[in-house]
Amino acid sequence: MKKTTQKIKIVSILGLGTMGHGIAQVFASAGYRVRGFDDVPAVRESLHSRCRDNLKAMLAAGLIGQNSVSATLSQMDVFDSVEEAVDGAQFVLEVVREDLAMKRKLFLFLEKCVSPSAILASNTSTFPMSQIADRLKHPQRCVNMHWFNPSHIVPVVEVIPSDKTSPETLASTMELARRLGKNPVLVQKEVPGFIVNRVQAAMIREVWDLWQSGIATAEDIDIAVSGAMGFRLSAIGPLQVCDFGGLDVWSTLFKQLTPLINSGSCVPDKIQSLVDGGHFGVKSEKGIFDYTPESLEQKRIERDRHFLELTKLARNWKATVPNPA
Template sequence: MTDNHKIQALCAGRPVAIVGAGLVGAGWAIVFARAGLNVTMFDANPEITRQAVPLIEGQLAGLQRHGLIDEDPATVLARITPVATLAEAVEGVAYVQESVLERVEVKRQLMVDLDALASPDMVVGSSTSGIPGSAFALGLSISPRVLIAHPVNPPYLVPVVELVPSPETAPGTVSFADALMRAVGQTVVHVRKEVEGFVLNRLQAVLLREAWALAQEGVASCEDIDKTIRDGLGWRWSFMGPFETIDLNAPGGVADYAVRLGPLYQRIADSRGHETPWDPALIRDVEAQRREHLPQSDLEARRAWRDEHLMAFAANRRARDPQA
């Protein structure tokens, strides 16, 4: 849930900007606009901006169907203004959410451009999935006001956001981003030191690496591996994290669990070297297995199906916990 008065006070009535209007950027536009903020949206490719508007309109209609916005979708959409230049996008804004290509040189150039345009108090959050801020945001006058604000896609349905300061990020920047993200309804995770992939993708990387290895070794099919998460681990992980899960899975709690099963997990870890990337033959095999269950032509429809399920899940969470 959001607090409109708090949001407006935090931003002093100023808009926020989205730079990079792809799936993640468009998702962020929904997060801020549904919270009552005016949003400017810019992409260096005008076609991406053009495509983002109907995407946002459709997602807002879905949010209304599930009771996840309190206003008419047209009212929320009217707060989002596509613009033609970066200068227009950031003029007078309190905060910029950067969601451009996941390439260091692209992000660095954008930081240089923002440095020339930024007001003295404008804060910049980067949606990067794993590149530390020190790789692209140091040595500029704006550097103390830049941090990582990494979401899960789509951010308007999956609320977690990782805040990761660079060595030059000012403490006040982290405090502002924390307050803003909480006010617009996100769940904040503070990453205390820079590490590639942050927390979420490092956890996801371990699971994905093992899933690909199990498929490669013929231990189980891709579908059966998916079932294991979908109809097994995922049920608990949808409302509990791994530490709470194991704390409840042994009579004496987490320490008891560690004594009972720690050696097993160590043997599993020792059995994996993971010294090579996913090779082309493995990728072809996994691709073939996935296409048996989902033709390439059905990917977009299946993404819409995913979002509908996430909306229903979010609505259920809200009904159970109005503060969620």
């Protein structure tokens, strides 16, 4: 199994948008030859400059040395077609927009033009690989590899096999993630949303409920969740939070609180009225909060600086989850 990972030298990244450009950068930083493609020429042309900005911020944070900037950029090439981008690749990662029909079509095409020994992976946030690869002759080489935004910084990736994924494909993908300096988590059964997005959706549902019920302001909800829950979670996972808090305490809390919190499946009224009014968040400069281009840029810089500081801590952090009882 290790042999397959050692053979991976050339990686193809299809889709170089929000996620794809950072993913390409991580592979290039780890010494892989990266061949990228995006169907929008401007996105292809800006790959190097976007990665350069990321790398400069990492350099300023002391996470990489000066030489790494040019070394990383020189490992990446962009091409004008999928065929060229996947030529010679031993690992292909699809990072196009979240559209099942588009992903299925792309995988069918990849099956024809990518070497049979190469792994085909998808960064989809929601679609199980069994759906994306359902018409493929060789679904055993397909696997989901789910990264988090900003992909060049967040240390965890989820790896999700379908029931057709071969043990070799799975082992190679897990090993590859480790070689990239990521912390791969195996999701043992396909489930929509995998781990993180399911947990996040449950939390965000309650947050919207609290806000639209007028329990607290949007600012205070963000401060409370980020400064208490988020702060704690940056050091220990939620199940260990339960152990530290006391399972007797959590048992009582479940009985008393869970019947009272939101379990609905509707879009919250407040989010729908914002969306109907054309307010999509930072992309339209208005969502729950208002933004200007300057305030947004400032917020992004602060956010990424914070993430980079956490990255320094995370480099020393090993999964400290003990064996379950």
